[in-house]
Amino acid sequence: MSGSILGDMFKISTWGESHGKALGVVIDGCPAGLEISAADIQRDLDRRKPGQSPFATPRKEGDKVEILSGIFEGKTTGTPISLIIFNKNQKSKDYSALKDIYRPAQSDLSYDLKYGFRDHRGSGRASGRETAARAAAGAVAKKVLAALDVKILAYTASIGPVKADPKNFNEDYIMDNFLYMPDSDAVKKAEDYLNGLIEKNNSSGGTIECIVKNIPSGLGDPVFDKCDALLARAVMSIGAVKGVEIGSGFDAAEMTGYEHNDFYRYQAGEINKLTNNAGGTLGGITEGSDILLKAAVKPTPSIEKTQQAVNKSGENIELSIKGRHDPVIVPRAVVVVEAMAALTLVDLLLKNMSSRMEYLKRVY
Template sequence: MAGSNFGDLFKISTWGESHGKALGVVVDGCPAGLELTEEDIQIDLNKRKPGQSSFATPRKESDQVEILSGVFEGKTTGTPISLVIFNQDQRSKDYSNIKDVYRPGHSDFVYDNKYGFRDYRGSGRASGRETSGRVAAGAIAKKLLASLGVEITAYTSSVGPISINRDKFDKSEILKNPFYMPDVDASKEAEQYLIDIMKDQNSSGGTIECIVNNVPKGLGEPVFDKCDALLAKAIMSIGAVKAVEIGSGTNASKMTGFEHNDFYDIESDNVVKQTNNAGGIVGGITDGSQIFLKATIKPTPSIEKTQPTINSFGEKIDINIHGRHDPIIVPRAVVVVEAMVALTLVDLLLKSMTSRMDLIKKVFN
């Protein structure tokens, strides 16, 4: 199976399955000298791990990370960093009754068609647990960016039909509720909405927004490696994401050119923009203003409500999916979005160091 690598200079390779012995990631290209401990990585893994509320799968995993290589005396050595997270609470027998069934909304059918074989235990590589490796690697990328003053903040902006009120936006509220919403009232409404959805044996989708402050100018390469193009690819690689918007996103189609253009101005000898419909990226290159993106997350496909499907023998059947599943994926995906944004920006940052002769001379002179 190809496609488990991401990045060019700051490169990661994730591995492992939902019900295998462990999952992990190898990070190659991290500069030497970055202070790094397992605790730095664990902070983000704790945001993603299951069993944290009644709105997440009850599967009990500590998601405790171990650094196997690439760090010595608390600092990165410049060699590959290998991280491992052992699975502790697999219940593979929960899936034995559906091993020949194609679950609606899952990868079962396409995996069987592509490979002629699939790991039916929790979907194997297609499971949301695959993202634990991304989050671990992303924590390293975030720490590298933080050393340059770059701040990445993601949060849930909607759960089903419940959206945050931007007039009530409170960043400090994000970590205080199980949905990672920056609006306490919207969080309470979302809780009641999900309670009703769960009673109906159903699930919900939602949206995640991510803002990046203090972004250096000049990240991104014209044509195929535009910053917004790579961010879109990174976010779309998360299994549950169905759409990505940057800046004004789909609202741009409703605006005139005069309305959408971000007018330039000068403040204290610095070039600034009066608006940010571009989302911090123009011509595929960061302009130094805030990056803003939105990811649309589909409802969890594993629901107990009866659904029509077929099995691998071509028979029409009905299915009720029992077991331990999230009624909503969105809250646990918030930190995954942060990770993929961080990994993309670090890779582009390292590439941009060679874009001009004066930058190269600064390093080698």
């Protein structure tokens, strides 16, 4: 199975399964001398780990990261960084009854059609648990960005029909609620909505917004390696994400050119945009404005509410999925969206160092 490697100069390779012994990531291309510790990485893993709220799977995993290589005396050495997270609380028997069933909205059918067999224990590589490795790698990438004063902020923008009101935006509140929403009024409404779905054995989707501030200009290349294209690819690679918008996104389709165009003004000797419908890139290249990204996350497909399904014997069946599943994936995916954005941008920063002779001269 290919497809587990991301990046060109800052490259990651994730490995492991939901119900295997462990999962992890190897990071290749991280510059030497970056100050980082296991605690730095653990902070992001703690944001993603299960069992922390009424709206997450009760599976109890500490998700404790261990650094196997690439970091010595608190700094990166420039060699590959290997991180491992051991699975401690698998209950594979919960999935034994599903090994011959194709669950709706899961990878069961497509994996069988492609490979001829599949790991039915929690979906194997297709499980959302794989994103723990991404969060770990993203924590390293965010340390690189922080050293350059680049800040990434992601949060839950909506849960089902409940949307955070931009007028009530409170960045400090994001980390103070289970849903990672920036609006306390919306949190209460979202909690009521989710509790109603839980009573009906159902689940919810939602959206995640991500803002990148202080990003340098010049990241991304024309045509196929546009910054926004690579960000969309990275975020869309998260299994639960079904759509990505940059800037005004799909709203642009209903705007006129005059409404959508970001007008320029000189202010204090600098070129500034009056709006940011482009979302931080022009021609696929960053121009110094904030990068604005939104991801649409599907509802958790594993629900106890009875669904129509089929099995390998060619029978139509009625399926009710038992076990430990998230009634909503969105809050735990917030840090994963941050991670994928950070990984993409660090890779582009390193690649951009070779875009001009003056950059090479500055280094050498």
